[in-house]
Amino acid sequence: MLNFVVRRLLGMLPVLLAVSLLTFLIASLLPGDLALVILGDQATPENVAALRRDMGLDQPLWWRYLSWLGHVLQGDLGRSFRTGQTVLQAVAERIPVSLQLMLMAEFIGLLIGVPIAIACAARAGGAFDRFMTGSAFAMLSMPSFLVAILLIYLFAVELRWLPATGYVPFTEAPLANLRFFVLPALTLALAEWPGIMRVLRSDMIATLQEDYIALAKAKGLKPSRILFVHALKPSSLTLVTVTGINIGRLLGGTLIVESIFALPGIGRLLVGAIYTRDLVILQGVVLLVACGFVIVNFIVDMLYAVLDPRIRHGHA
């Protein structure tokens, strides 16, 4: 098992290196001179040249990459030239919001998707299965901004149960904080559950055809035990992958949902950085989010081993 962990960790290194190179290139190859952006179009060519020298922009690309990477490895991702905030500060400020949104959305998504998937697979082809598969399709085809607006209309405007927009930190007012998060999390979850449900449903249906399920029936086990103990675990590998990808994606914040519900998360930080051409923030945030994605996928790999002993023992 330790061997397995070390192998996977080493495998992450080239990925992370490639990610850093790509994020650097994206920011560096964007058209427009960063020095000019900072100084504005009234600046004299001498001033621009001086700032370029100060920022090292006159150096060759590979040198700039290496020096940036050197700083990154020391934990210095740079500083916004607009707010003076470091990338780490800016991200640290926003990440709890995106993290909470991600966790709540994924939790609600699984809460809706998993039971429906199991119920559908248990009677595949039945009325409930057909209805739910159809509903999942319908939900998948609804864009999140539409779902968000419908939810706001229903729960904030008509029923007045929940606030439409806003945010307070959990540490200040836990209950109010949760109320602010319900609608955005639900918006995301409504887009997540169809994927969760369809993946788990089809894996469950395949598992239920297995010999060992026939044997479990022949052993006289209760139907619930067959579904939850014998069928769910071997069927959940794809589900874990999908959930991992979802989490990785939501980790980077969700531009649309955070914007609609006015949540100060990573998504809005990125949008802001793009609008103001704050390349340092953009570069740093993209790098951190990408690293987060890689780490989440590493955790997913570890979960495979927990779910399937054959992977743990190096048989698969």
Place this chain on the structure above:
Amino acid sequence: MSAPLLSIEDVAVELPTPRGNLRAVDHVDLSLQAGRTLGIVGESGCGKTMLSRAVLQLLPKKAKLTGRVMFDGEDLVRLEPESLRRLRGRDLAVVFQDPMTSLNPVLTIGTQLMETIQEHLELDAPAAKARSIELLAAVGIPAPEQRLAQYPHQCSGGMRQRIAIAIALSCEPKLLIADEPTTALDVTIQAQILDLLAREQRRRHMAMIIITHDLGVVAGRADEVAVMYAGRVVERAPTQALFKRMHMPYTEALLAAIPKLETAPHTPLPAISGRPPDPTRPLKGCSFAPRCHYATGRCHEAKPVLTSAEMRGHLYACFHPIRMTEGIGA
């Protein structure tokens, strides 16, 4: 004779396929006394596995089953799901063909053994564990206590089949159905597994059905043999009588297809030529007629029914029964 433990009465199984209904089992009657062994023999696709699934009520959802399966006084076909569940695993157990797929890969051997025991017997966890260790030892697993924490993939094929047998035996069933229990195993292991089954059967006085394509498997082990072809029982007899005088040309062909030691090297085996009939298009006459050396016009026109031979308990379905006077291997 007392009432049989199992009696299969006029059982037919039909499976809907895109090409029409497939008659997998065609009105079969069989019975088995407590403590006895019945061998069901036939080539692939003859319906022997479907018949066993019909007894276990494990047919695919779309399959249509008619007839009665009387087990210990109850008709399994019409039994409530909950009563059926209590019966399965306790009184009625099964060992499947392939131990590589019949054990759950993500659950430990201990879990898979103990869950059956705790489902049907009123034992707490330590008692169920002790019984599991006992069972593993009985089926010849060394260091049974360590095995409990292991997963199926950590055991060899033969080992896994022994574990599957331990699971089947765990609640002292009255009937054990072994569906090709040795087909997926190495030849060296096959005899061991069959001997293990025979020994445990005697010790526990349970009835057993051995399903196989190999007449050699049932030769010394079954009390009675039923030969199936195209979903029907075509010959049925006490084992000794069958091997002494087989009447059905198909049975003879099955036996001839087994390699023998005395045969000179490079002699082609007398394989049964042709293929079984398409089960979605039943023949008017005897289903073996197209492949049979003895077939006449009558065989293609009418279906022979199971008739009694001069010896009691020996049934065959053939218009031109052969009279073999020689014994086995002669």
